[in-house]
Amino acid sequence: MRRALELALRGTGRVSPNPRVGCVILKDGRIIGEGWHAAYGAPHAEIVALSSATEDVRGATMVVTLEPCVHQGKTPPCVPQILASGIARVVIGMLDPNPLVAGKGVEQLRQAGVQVRVGVLHAECFWLNRYFAKHIVTGMPYVVGKVAQSLDGCIALPNGESRWITGEESRRRVHALRAEIDAVLVGKNTVFRDNPHLTVRAVPGRQPWRVVLDTQLQLPMMSFVFTDEYRERTILCCSAAALRTRKAETLRESGLQLLEVPTDETGRLHVPTLLRLLAERFQIASVLVEGGAQVLSSFLQQNLLDELHLFIAPLVIGAGRHPFEQRAIETLEQAWRLHLWAVLRSGEDLHVIALKEAPSVSRAVRESMPSEVE
Numbered sequence: 001m002r003r004a005l006e007l008a009l010r011g012t013g014r015v016s017p018n019p020r021v022g023c024v025i026l027k028d029g030r031i032i033g034e035g036w037h038a039a040y041g042a043p044h045a046e047i048v049a050l051s052s053a054t055e056d057v058r059g060a061t062m063v064v065t066l067e068p069c070v071h072q073g074k075t076p077p078c079v080p081q082i083l084a085s086g087i088a089r090v091v092i093g094m095l096d097p098n099p100l101v102a103g104k105g106v107e108q109l110r111q112a113g114v115q116v117r118v119g120v121l122h123a124e125c126f127w128l129n130r131y132f133a134k135h136i137v138t139g140m141p142y143v144v145g146k147v148a149q150s151l152d153g154c155i156a157l158p159n160g161e162s163r164w165i166t167g168e169e170s171r172r173r174v175h176a177l178r179a180e181i182d183a184v185l186v187g188k189n190t191v192f193r194d195n196p197h198l199t200v201r202a203v204p205g206r207q208p209w210r211v212v213l214d215t216q217l218q219l220p221m222m223s224f225v226f227t228d229e230y231r232e233r234t235i236l237c238c239s240a241a242a243l244r245t246r247k248a249e250t251l252r253e254s255g256l257q258l259l260e261v262p263t264d265e266t267g268r269l270h271v272p273t274l275l276r277l278l279a280e281r282f283q284i285a286s287v288l289v290e291g292g293a294q295v296l297s298s299f300l301q302q303n304l305l306d307e308l309h310l311f312i313a314p315l316v317i318g319a320g321r322h323p324f325e326q327r328a329i330e331t332l333e334q335a336w337r338l339h340l341w342a343v344l345r346s347g348e349d350l351h352v353i354a355l356k357e358a359p360s361v362s363r364a365v366r367e368s369m370p371s372e373v374e
């Protein structure tokens with residue numbers, strides 16, 4: 001299963017909104033076939049592994065990170081092909097949360113007399129496909145917040161200066177996150193103050209969508225996200241009124257995607273609707289919210305963050321900007337209490353990963369699945 005997980009990772013940045021899946025075929029303890037899902041719409045990992053086998057697979061064991069499918073999608077169902085191959089045993093990392101599959105793959109394999117085991121390295125397999133799982137069950141993207149801060153919790157000086165608080169290794173990790181996520185999202189103020197590229201530079205990887213919230217289209221036309229080589233990967237979100245302006249027309253002509261989002265009672269873009277639109281129109285299954293404070297606060301306020309990555313530099317600033325400063329609560333009970341998932345060293349910085357849901361299977365996914373996990 002560890003090998004299958006390694007193979008699955010090769011689909012990073014290429015298969016979303018589908019899952020990353022890896023598969024290994026074993027005979028007498030030797031690997032005789034390997035496969036992974038290499039691209040969206042391409043053959044599934046199981047089929048690639050079967051066709052790569054260097055020996056007859058009859059009687060062999062298939063190890064796969066995700067339950068084999070039973071539905072006709074962009075490719076034919078895997079289970080019938082596994083049965084036809086004569087595989088005797090299937091070891092599965094996690095059940096497929098896709099309602100079209102969810103337990104039926106295991107059921108059909110067992111009915112045909114194949115020996116099945118579910119839940120091997122379940123946490124690892126689930127971690128790899130947490131974005132896919134939320135998106136396929138809820139139709140909403142999985143949302144990750146990213147904060148780069150000082151030891152005393154500041155993301156910038158009071159005047160907005162923030163370059164650079166964290167070190168090179170942390171910035172590399174952020175680029176790696178961008179390369180595996182479908183979209184990075186920032187508010188108007190961040191583009192205005194930092195004029196960021198929001199590209200993947202420090203690691204190899206593909207460029208995600210860049211989502212910019214600018215309700216009234218006030219940002220300068222010369223901002224990098226509107227003019228650089230990836231401008232066609234920028235989705236500019238604004239109100240219906242702003243969309244009717246000449247500026248909107250000019251921006252669209254230069255290749256940007258403009259997305260109309262309804263506003264809420266405070267006049268700001270309605271974020272839950274925005275997230276749903278990103279999923280529906282652009283097949284975005286995961287979003288990395290990179291700030292600033294206003295956007296992070298509003299995501300927190302609306303309970304829209306599934307995961308938080310804190311990069312904490314050994315630096316004390318004193319008076320400064322705080323990542324969630326626009327949220328105010330009256331009792332500690334209203335604080336967002338997360339589950340600690342990992343505390344890592346990132347060069348001279350700390351890298352803390354915390355989750356909304358207990359680090360196993362999120363509730364929405366769990367409720368949609370049979371109580372099969374062993």
Ligand code: AOF
Nearest residue numbers: 018019021037044045069073074075098
């Ligand atoms: C994948 N790759 O290796 C496996 C998947 O439209 P399709 O035919 O590509 O089917 C996508 C669904 O198939 C996906 O939502 C998941 O439920 C199941 N398994 N998908 O993209 C794979 N094994």
Ligand code: ZN
Nearest residue numbers: 044069077078
């Ligand atoms: Zn399949």
